[in-house]
Amino acid sequence: MSGTILVHASRDLLEEKAAWLATLQNERNASPHTIASYERDLRQFLVFLTDYHARPATIADLADLKTTDLRAFLAGRRRDGAGARSLGRNLSGVRAFLKHLEKKGLASTAGARAMRAPKAARSLPRPLAVNDALEVAEEAGSFALEPWIAARDVAVLTLLYGCGLRISEALSLPGDALCDEAARSMPILGKGGKTRIVPLLPAVLQAVGEYRRLCPFALSPQEPLFRGARGGPLRPQIVQRGMARLRGALGLPASATPHALRHSFATHLLSAGGDLRTIQDLLGHASLSTTQNYTAVDAGRLMSIYRDAHPRARRRG
CATH class of the missing domain: 1.10.150.130 (Tyrosine recombinase, N-terminal domain)
Incomplete structure (x- = not known):
C-alpha cells in the first residue's frame, strides 16, 4: 500500500x-x-x-x-x-x-x-592552531591570478578569523561596510535576523582597505562588498574552493575549512582568557550551551587554571 x-x-x-x-x-x-x-x-x-x-x-x-x-x-x-x-x-x-x-x-x-529527542553525539568544533590560522589568512591570496582577487581572498579569511563571522555574514556585507579606518566595531546581522556588535582589529581594516583599493568594481551600498571575478556577488563555494587549495599547500587537515576560522576565533579567545558570555555575544549564539562546546576543545587550559587556582590543587611549601 x-x-x-x-x-x-x-x-x-x-x-x-x-x-x-x-x-x-x-x-x-x-x-x-x-x-x-x-x-x-x-x-x-x-x-x-x-x-x-x-x-x-x-x-x-x-x-x-x-x-x-x-x-x-x-x-x-x-x-x-x-x-x-x-x-x-x-x-x-x-x-x-x-x-x-x-x-x-x-x-x-x-x-x-x-517525546524525548534522540541524543546526538556531540560534535566538537575543530579549530586551527594559532600559527596555522594566521598563516591561512596571510597566504589566502597565493593562488589568485590577479592582485585584487588575492587581496579579496585575504580580506575575507581575515574577517572570518579576526571577527568570528560566518561565511554568509561576511559575504552579505554591503559595499560601504568597513569604510571607516577609525572604526573599532561594526554591527552584523546574523541568524534569525538578530544583530550583534563585533570588534574590528586593525588587521581586518587594513586587509579590507587593501581590497577596496585594488577592486576594479564600484562598491556601492546597494551591492555586496566582496565580488566574484566578473563583478557579481562572491559565492561561498569560491571561498571554500580556495580554502581547499590553501590547506593542501599548507599541509592542513580536511577540517581546516572557512568555518573552522570562526571556531578558531572563539577557541583562541578562550585560550587567552575570554569569558564564555562575551564569546557567546561575539559569535551570536542564541544559547550558551552552544558556546560551551569550546570549553571541551580547550580543556587543557581549563585544567591548568584549575591546578593553579583551586586551593586543594596547590602544592604546599
Missing part, C-alpha cells in the same frame, strides 16, 4: 501548513534555510501519516496524535538512515507545527512534548 497515495494531506491541513510557513517568514523572520528545513520535516511526517492510515493525513489525525505515532515515525526515519541529529530536527519541526495548530484550538502538543 505504501507509496500508492500521492496526496499526503487534506486540503485544510495543507492550508494550515502554508499559513504556518508564512508566519515563520513574515512574523518570525526565519531564514529561507530554516523555512525549507521545517517544510521538509513536516512533509516527511505527513507522508508517514498518509501511509500509516492508508489515506491522506488530516487535521483530526494531528489532533489525536499519540506518542506511539511519533515513535513509529522516528523509527521509520531511522530505518531510512537518518541519524540522531536529523531525527531531533524532524521532531522539532513537527512540534513547531503542532504548536501552530494548538494556538488555533485544532490540536495539542502534549504527545509531542512527551
Whole structure:
C-alpha cells in the first residue's frame, strides 16, 4: 500500500501548513534555510501519516496524535538512515507545527512534548592552531591570478578569523561596510535576523582597505562588498574552493575549512582568557550551551587554571 497515495494531506491541513510557513517568514523572520528545513520535516511526517492510515493525513489525525505515532515515525526515519541529529530536527519541526495548530484550538502538543529527542553525539568544533590560522589568512591570496582577487581572498579569511563571522555574514556585507579606518566595531546581522556588535582589529581594516583599493568594481551600498571575478556577488563555494587549495599547500587537515576560522576565533579567545558570555555575544549564539562546546576543545587550559587556582590543587611549601 505504501507509496500508492500521492496526496499526503487534506486540503485544510495543507492550508494550515502554508499559513504556518508564512508566519515563520513574515512574523518570525526565519531564514529561507530554516523555512525549507521545517517544510521538509513536516512533509516527511505527513507522508508517514498518509501511509500509516492508508489515506491522506488530516487535521483530526494531528489532533489525536499519540506518542506511539511519533515513535513509529522516528523509527521509520531511522530505518531510512537518518541519524540522531536529523531525527531531533524532524521532531522539532513537527512540534513547531503542532504548536501552530494548538494556538488555533485544532490540536495539542502534549504527545509531542512527551517525546524525548534522540541524543546526538556531540560534535566538537575543530579549530586551527594559532600559527596555522594566521598563516591561512596571510597566504589566502597565493593562488589568485590577479592582485585584487588575492587581496579579496585575504580580506575575507581575515574577517572570518579576526571577527568570528560566518561565511554568509561576511559575504552579505554591503559595499560601504568597513569604510571607516577609525572604526573599532561594526554591527552584523546574523541568524534569525538578530544583530550583534563585533570588534574590528586593525588587521581586518587594513586587509579590507587593501581590497577596496585594488577592486576594479564600484562598491556601492546597494551591492555586496566582496565580488566574484566578473563583478557579481562572491559565492561561498569560491571561498571554500580556495580554502581547499590553501590547506593542501599548507599541509592542513580536511577540517581546516572557512568555518573552522570562526571556531578558531572563539577557541583562541578562550585560550587567552575570554569569558564564555562575551564569546557567546561575539559569535551570536542564541544559547550558551552552544558556546560551551569550546570549553571541551580547550580543556587543557581549563585544567591548568584549575591546578593553579583551586586551593586543594596547590602544592604546599
